[in-house]
Amino acid sequence: MNDLMIEASDVVKAFGAQKALDGVSIAVPKGTVLGLLGHNGAGKTTLVNVLTTMLPPDRGTATVGGFDVVTQAHQVRSRIGLTGQFAAVDESLSGLDNLVLIARLLGASTREAKVRGTELLELFDLADAAKRPSRTYSGGMRRRLDLAASLVGHPEVIFLDEPTTGLDPAGRLGLWEVVEGLVTDGTTVLLTTQYLDEADRLADSITVLAQGRVVASGTSAELKAQVGQRTVTVTLADASDLPKAQGALERAGMQPVPALNTLTAPVTSSRELAVVVRALDEVGLEATELALGEPTLDDVYLTLAAHAA
Ligand SMILES: Nc1ncnc2c1ncn2[C@@H]1O[C@H](COP(=O)(O)OP(=O)(O)O)[C@@H](O)[C@H]1O
Numbered sequence: 001m002n003d004l005m006i007e008a009s010d011v012v013k014a015f016g017a018q019k020a021l022d023g024v025s026i027a028v029p030k031g032t033v034l035g036l037l038g039h040n041g042a043g044k045t046t047l048v049n050v051l052t053t054m055l056p057p058d059r060g061t062a063t064v065g066g067f068d069v070v071t072q073a074h075q076v077r078s079r080i081g082l083t084g085q086f087a088a089v090d091e092s093l094s095g096l097d098n099l100v101l102i103a104r105l106l107g108a109s110t111r112e113a114k115v116r117g118t119e120l121l122e123l124f125d126l127a128d129a130a131k132r133p134s135r136t137y138s139g140g141m142r143r144r145l146d147l148a149a150s151l152v153g154h155p156e157v158i159f160l161d162e163p164t165t166g167l168d169p170a171g172r173l174g175l176w177e178v179v180e181g182l183v184t185d186g187t188t189v190l191l192t193t194q195y196l197d198e199a200d201r202l203a204d205s206i207t208v209l210a211q212g213r214v215v216a217s218g219t220s221a222e223l224k225a226q227v228g229q230r231t232v233t234v235t236l237a238d239a240s241d242l243p244k245a246q247g248a249l250e251r252a253g254m255q256p257v258p259a260l261n262t263l264t265a266p267v268t269s270s271r272e273l274a275v276v277v278r279a280l281d282e283v284g285l286e287a288t289e290l291a292l293g294e295p296t297l298d299d300v301y302l303t304l305a306a307h308a309a
């Protein structure tokens with residue numbers, strides 16, 4: 001048995017002359033989170049639309065739960081939950097009635113639908129607002145209701161298209177916790193985001209999309225190791241020694257950038273720490289602190305996505 005829950009192979013989708021997806025391949029094992037990272041217009045929503053059977057690919061193939069998104073669209077649809085970038089709840093209905101309606105459409109009895117709706121409202125901390133029209137909900141509450149709506153049918157795979165865009169920090173954190181809970185229960189998640197911290201926190205593996213192409217993929221640590229730049233930061237006791245220390249490091253072949261009482265320089269290996277110590281020693285200085293900085297996902301994103309754009 002294949003344990004990939006989502007697989008896309010060389011998917012191409014164009015809108016007129018605009019190639020939204022230009023040969024995209026991804027593979028998401030069951031029970032994991034793939035973070036699809038990319039700027040506006042990178043092709044994230046188009047890929048989600050292809051995978052959720054809403055848009056046929058021009059070329060290439062994709063499967064969800066082992067079913068082909070084109071020829072077995074019905075089987076795919078019965079296994080997925082989709083939360084769009086824009087909340088899709090009926091504003092005139094209460095939170096509970098929205099969920100009950102969806103459950104009924106999916107074939108539940110009135111009683112089952114109420115049980116499921118109530119359970120989800122509790123999970124998403126919306127029980128107190130269950131009977132209020134959803135138009136009175138805050139942005140964060142709406143987003144949670146939208147996510148709850150996508151979970152009514154106990155989907156094996158959920159697609160979250162920029163689920164936290166526009167949410168306040170507390171709303172984002174709440175949503176992250178819900179996603180983590182779903183994954184613990186074995187759900188597979190494809191999440192698109194423009195936020196690095198979100199991908200870093202939630203994603204088991206990250207694919208960076210730029211102009212319809214995959215420009216990098218791997219775990220957060222792999223991506224950082226691949227393109228990130230490590231740095232060494234030297235802290236001096238006396239800021240007036242900065243020019244002297246800077247000169248010493250430059251003579252040792254480094255490119256230090258001064259700040260308040262520190263110098264930061266790119267390094268390729270931790271062995272260069274010894275070079276720093278020796279260079280400072282030669283001019284009679286000593287660092288009060290030497291720190292090796294690891295690259296961040298921001299470095300990766302800036303390097304890759306900006307480069308491609
Ligand atoms: N229905 C459409 N008609 C024409 N162009 C589209 C359509 N949907 C998306 N595009 C174009 O395809 C590219 C990718 O869009 P999209 O998948 O929405 O990116 P993202 O979700 O990463 O912001 C963009 O250049 C966008 O303008």
Ligand SMILES: [Mg+2]
Pocket residue numbers: 044045046085161
């Ligand atoms: Mg989008």
